[in-house]
Every structure is written in C-alpha cells, then in structure tokens.
Amino acid sequence: MTTKNILVFGEVEKGRLAPITKELLGGARRLSDQVGAGVNLLVAGALSGESLQDAAEFGTDIIYHATDPGYGEFSSDAYSFLAVELCKKIDPVLCLMGQTDLGRDIAPRIAARLGAGLCMDCVEVRFDPAQNIFVQTRPAFGGKALAEFSSPAGKLQVNTIRAKSMEPAATQAGRKSELMEIKEGPDPSAIKTKLVSVKVLETDGIKLEEAKIIVAGGGGLGSAEGFTIIKELADALGGVIGATRVPVDENWVPLSIEIGQTGKIVSPDLYIAIGISGAAQHITGMVSSKKIVAINKDPDANIFKISDLGLVADYKTVVPVLIEKIKESAR
Amino acid sequence: MEIIVCIKPVLDPDLPPAKFTVDGKKNEVIPPEGVPFVMSPYDALAVEAALRIKEAQGGKITVLTQGTKYAEEIMRKALAMGADEGVILSDPAFEDSDGFGTAHVLAQTVKKIGKFDLILCGRQAADWDAGVVGSLIAEYLNIPVVIRAKSIEVLDGVLKIERISTNGSEVFELGLPALVTLSSEMGQVRIPSGWGIISAAKKQVPKWGATDIGTDPSQTGAAAAVNRLVKLYVPVYERKCEMVTGKDPAEAAARLTEKILAIKP
Ligand SMILES: Cc1cc2nc3c(=O)[nH]c(=O)nc-3n(C[C@H](O)[C@H](O)[C@H](O)COP(=O)(O)OP(=O)(O)OC[C@H]3O[C@@H](n4cnc5c(N)ncnc54)[C@H](O)[C@@H]3O)c2cc1C
Ligand SMILES: Nc1ncnc2c1ncn2[C@@H]1O[C@H](COP(=O)(O)O)[C@@H](O)[C@H]1O
Numbered sequence: 001m002t003t004k005n006i007l008v009f010g011e012v013e014k015g016r017l018a019p020i021t022k023e024l025l026g027g028a029r030r031l032s033d034q035v036g037a038g039v040n041l042l043v044a045g046a047l048s049g050e051s052l053q054d055a056a057e058f059g060t061d062i063i064y065h066a067t068d069p070g071y072g073e074f075s076s077d078a079y080s081f082l083a084v085e086l087c088k089k090i091d092p093v094l095c096l097m098g099q100t101d102l103g104r105d106i107a108p109r110i111a112a113r114l115g116a117g118l119c120m121d122c123v124e125v126r127f128d129p130a131q132n133i134f135v136q137t138r139p140a141f142g143g144k145a146l147a148e149f150s151s152p153a154g155k156l157q158v159n160t161i162r163a164k165s166m167e168p169a170a171t172q173a174g175r176k177s178e179l180m181e182i183k184e185g186p187d188p189s190a191i192k193t194k195l196v197s198v199k200v201l202e203t204d205g206i207k208l209e210e211a212k213i214i215v216a217g218g219g220g221l222g223s224a225e226g227f228t229i230i231k232e233l234a235d236a237l238g239g240v241i242g243a244t245r246v247p248v249d250e251n252w253v254p255l256s257i258e259i260g261q262t263g264k265i266v267s268p269d270l271y272i273a274i275g276i277s278g279a280a281q282h283i284t285g286m287v288s289s290k291k292i293v294a295i296n297k298d299p300d301a302n303i304f305k306i307s308d309l310g311l312v313a314d315y316k317t318v319v320p321v322l323i324e325k326i327k328e329s330a331r
Numbered sequence: 332m333e334i335i336v337c338i339k340p341v342l343d344p345d346l347p348p349a350k351f352t353v354d355g356k357k358n359e360v361i362p363p364e365g366v367p368f369v370m371s372p373y374d375a376l377a378v379e380a381a382l383r384i385k386e387a388q389g390g391k392i393t394v395l396t397q398g399t400k401y402a403e404e405i406m407r408k409a410l411a412m413g414a415d416e417g418v419i420l421s422d423p424a425f426e427d428s429d430g431f432g433t434a435h436v437l438a439q440t441v442k443k444i445g446k447f448d449l450i451l452c453g454r455q456a457a458d459w460d461a462g463v464v465g466s467l468i469a470e471y472l473n474i475p476v477v478i479r480a481k482s483i484e485v486l487d488g489v490l491k492i493e494r495i496s497t498n499g500s501e502v503f504e505l506g507l508p509a510l511v512t513l514s515s516e517m518g519q520v521r522i523p524s525g526w527g528i529i530s531a532a533k534k535q536v537p538k539w540g541a542t543d544i545g546t547d548p549s550q551t552g553a554a555a556a557v558n559r560l561v562k563l564y565v566p567v568y569e570r571k572c573e574m575v576t577g578k579d580p581a582e583a584a585a586r587l588t589e590k591i592l593a594i595k596p
Pocket of ligand 1: 142217218219220221243244245246247258259260261262263274275276277278279280281282285295296297298301313314315316344345372457
C-alpha cells in the first residue's frame, strides 16, 4: 500500500541522528502537513534505540532501516541502489536530503534513474497548494544571487537542503513511529567503486557547525602562525577556529575548517572574521551568524557590509590586546 | 588513455558583489561590460588533471563544451594548456538546457566519439553551482563515478581516486571507463605557454549540433527543463556596522573587547 509521503534521507553520526536529519525532519513535517502526506525516514547502518526514538519524536511516521552490512558505510553506489528501490516501492512526492557528502553524491544519480526533478543546495522548499507544486529557493553565483525554481506537478522532486536552513522539528515526547526493516542488501552488480581507505580529520572538542563562537581567519593572517594567534583568541572566548578557502589552499589549516559554499555552513551566536575580505562564496556560509565582528586593515573590505562591529587595523597589533583583555575579564 | 574533459564558460566567480546585477524581468544576470567569461575554475582543474595523467602515461585529451558565448575562447585556453582536440556543442536546441539536458548533450557526444577511458568534469560549474552534470553523464553512460577528487592515479587500468569529504578524505578504486569530478584541493592549474597559445590558435575546433550527435530535441533546451527558474534576485544581507575606533590600535582593541564581551553568548 502506498500513501502520499515525503521521504527523508537520514544520516547517522556516532549512532545518533545527525543535526541535518533533525532539520530535514522539521522541514518535512511542516511540508507534509500542507501536502497531506506522511513523513518517512530512510536510514542505513547502525542505529541506537535512542536515535530511533528521536526519529519518532521528531515527527517520523515510518522509519525504513536498511540493516544489511552492505550499507554499513556510505557508498554512493549502494545508497543510490537502496534509495531507488525504496522510491519505486513507496512512491514519494518529495525526497529530502542534506547538501552533504551523501546528498551531493546520490541526489543527481537517483533523480536520473527515477526521472525526477532535481534541485541542489536549497535554502527553502515551499509547497504551493494552488498549483500543487513544490517551489525551491537556492543560492547561485557563489551566493551573489538567490534563485527560485518551480517544479512540475505530479513529478517526484529530489532536493538537497543546505545545513541550518530548516528549523529542526519540535520534539513530541512519547510519539511513536512504525519501524520497517530493509533486510536485502545492494545488488552486487550495482557496486562499481570500492572504498579502500578513509582519512578522518578529527576535530578536537566542539564541532565547527555546532560552535556558539567562531573566530575565523583569512588570507590576511599571512601564515600558519597567524592561526596560532587566533586560536588563542578562540580558546580565550571558549570558541573554535574557522577559515576561508585561502588558508586552506595555502595549507596553513586543514580543509575540515573551511567555511563557505564549498566548506561548512555555520551560524554561531558570535562570528569574528579576521583578515577576511568578505567574498560571496565565504559570506554565503556564515551570513546567518547572530553577531558578526570584523577586523580588517582595509576600511573598504566587503566584510564590514555584513558585520555588526568593525575594527580597521592590522590584526597583529590588535588581536594580542583582545586576547589579553578577554583573559583579564575571565579572572 | 583517451580522456574527455567537459568545460563550461562562466561569469568570473571572482567578480565583486558590487558589480553583480540581475535583470529581474528576464531573470538573467547582466554581465558587466568588458568582463569576459572564464573557464569555470574547477573545469580548469579537470583539464590540469587530464594533462598530468597524459604526462605520466601518454594518451589523448579531447575537450567538450556546450554553449555559444565564450565557448571558443575557453576552448582555445584548454588547447593552449595542452589538450589535443576540442568540440564545441552548439545548437539553438541546446540553449538554456538544465543539468539533465546538458548531461544528455555531453553523454551523446561521448557516445559519438566512441572511444574513451576517462571523463573529467568540474565538481560544480561556478555560475549555478549545481554540481550534477558529471554524475548525470555517468548515469546516462552507465559508468562508475567519483565526485570531488583531489588526486587521480591510474595503475594497470585501475583508477585510484582520493576524494575530499566533509571531515577528511576517502580513497576509492574503480575500473575504466569512469567519470571523475575535480575539486580545488587538486592543486594549481598551469598557465599556457606562448608556444601552447600559438599551436592552439592553429587547431580546428569543430562545432557539432543536434543532428551531428543525434540528440532528441525533446530532451534538450529550455522547453525540456524539469524545474524552471521563476525568479532570480540579489539577496540583501547588509547590516549596520559600528566601527570601533580609539586614539591608537590598543585603545580601539580594548573598546572592541568590551563590546565583544557584551554580546558574547
Ligand atoms: C566556485 C568557488 C567556490 C568557493 N568557495 C569558497 C568557500 O567555500 N569558502 C571560502 O572562504 N572561499 C571560497 N571561495 C574563494 C573566495 O572566492 C575568496 O577567494 C576567498 O573567500 C577569499 O578569502 P580571504 O577573504 O581570506 O582572502 P583575501 O581575499 O586574500 O582577503 C584577505 C583580507 O585580509 C585583509 N588583510 C590583509 N592583511 C591583513 C592584516 N595584517 N590585518 C588585517 N587584515 C588584513 C585584506 O585587507 C583582505 O580584505 C570560492 C571560490 C570559488 C570560485
Ligand atoms: N555547458 C557545459 N559544457 C560542458 N561541460 C559542462 C557544461 N555544464 C556543466 N558542465 C560540466 O559539468 C560540471 C558540473 O556542472 P553543474 O552540474 O552545472 O554544476 C562542470 O564543472 C563541467 O565540467
């Protein structure tokens, strides 16, 4: 039996539902109430009882859990196969996934196989009841523009959603959902790439995406040592460091702390941008931060246009004072 | 190795936001006068990756671009970098294709060329930033795909790809033929030599249309687009920035600290 449904692609981190999945469930729940559809969640791999309960309380109606070891680690080939098989069976009106490693990888592939509509990196998905269609908004041109797309009625939509653009669902304690196990593994002929090794750059402490305070450095820091200085500032504030593309390309910092269109999307309470010019591709990843402070030696730097507080100075002369004063205030 | 590289001309992504304007009626970007389009930076990396493979083990590089405006210019650039041949896919029936339509044109072209071991694309075109065309071509040709590669090795007919992921990287092995998209972590793109520019200028670049590659007109162009652009606009993010000053940098920094402490969560 199939009923109208929205299918969310769940991601699991350390056995629990990832923040993006909670956001997607929030978005799916709101849309489903307008569309008159149920919310289904597809997850693969190891899941704890708590995360299953989370899923239910975040508004999932049916959880499809793929338990075959073939889905134990992310494989674009295996997950594309899994998603297509499930979509054929339950015929969703909308597939929502994060603009993550998983979403970037499988969204176009399953859209091609299912003849679906496709929209990547959406910051909003609306339902237009008059036309019975979904309307997507996404950044384009490195974030310099926003584009709105309309999708044809009656055709499945596959949409990836940018982190932090959908409000997570409110939990409803004790809410129940149905659990369906998918026991079959992927068809071996579908697996064309073999994962041979994984390198994880572990972040010590708070994750960038979840940090309340971020001190980010750009090309203006001039060297890896510059990041040692701003790390001290971040530590004094109880925050973490981030970076633009330039320090990553220069190998001063690892790729895992890049912020922006091709890096991480963050929205901390406080974002301090040091030696950052404010290119569109960077701004698009941090502009929704609650408070933005910029330190830049160029008074005309674009970053000041989107900041609440600004200081025109060479960071080398002012950041040590900031560190000193903040440490003082903590005593 | 027969390598095919797909490149796209785009409005320079480094164009400052102040120079970026949109025609709200036509839902189009208004390119500023005198600013030429460039080869999408990730596509330049794909050309670079192809050249490195060719240098290591020989082969031929064929570059494809679908479009009319600036197609010739970026094609000459790719040839000047060292690519062997190029084909421009240009037909009114291809114009304003979405990702599916573009992938259809490129996949049909690959089929017409026939012989290939590896197709390289950029991770995303630096205009619409979709990042789908590579994966779609791979689906249409039913070949393996790895996206966002930082390095490519070919050993005895097996591809070894390291690709970036959110928190690090992953290494994959796959057989040929295959499609790989390139990310900026791959490194620096070479600058064409004077000799490269001269020899590129002499090369013939054929233009193929719908009848040459046998595409079905119902699958390309604006009319075939699945999701349609209904609005394009410039978002306004501006905040009122309070500039903190002082008699010297130290005083200004001290004042800024107080203000930061006041808003610190
Ligand atoms: C398709 C595409 C995707 C991209 N994705 C991303 C992305 O995800 N994230 C990202 O960040 N970038 C991205 N970029 C790159 C982006 O366009 C910019 O090049 C980059 O953000 C610039 O980084 P920056 O501001 O640190 O460096 P720069 O532009 O070099 O600016 C340095 C700034 O530091 C200031 N400065 C210099 N010295 C000092 C000093 N001593 N004290 C104080 N200030 C100083 C200068 O005035 C200047 O404003 C992308 C680009 C493209 C084309
Ligand atoms: N018109 C085109 N001509 C040739 N290659 C293209 C074209 N459009 C996209 N591509 C290739 O597909 C990649 C991804 O594009 P996109 O999915 O549009 O972000 C680009 O980096 C190019 O390698």
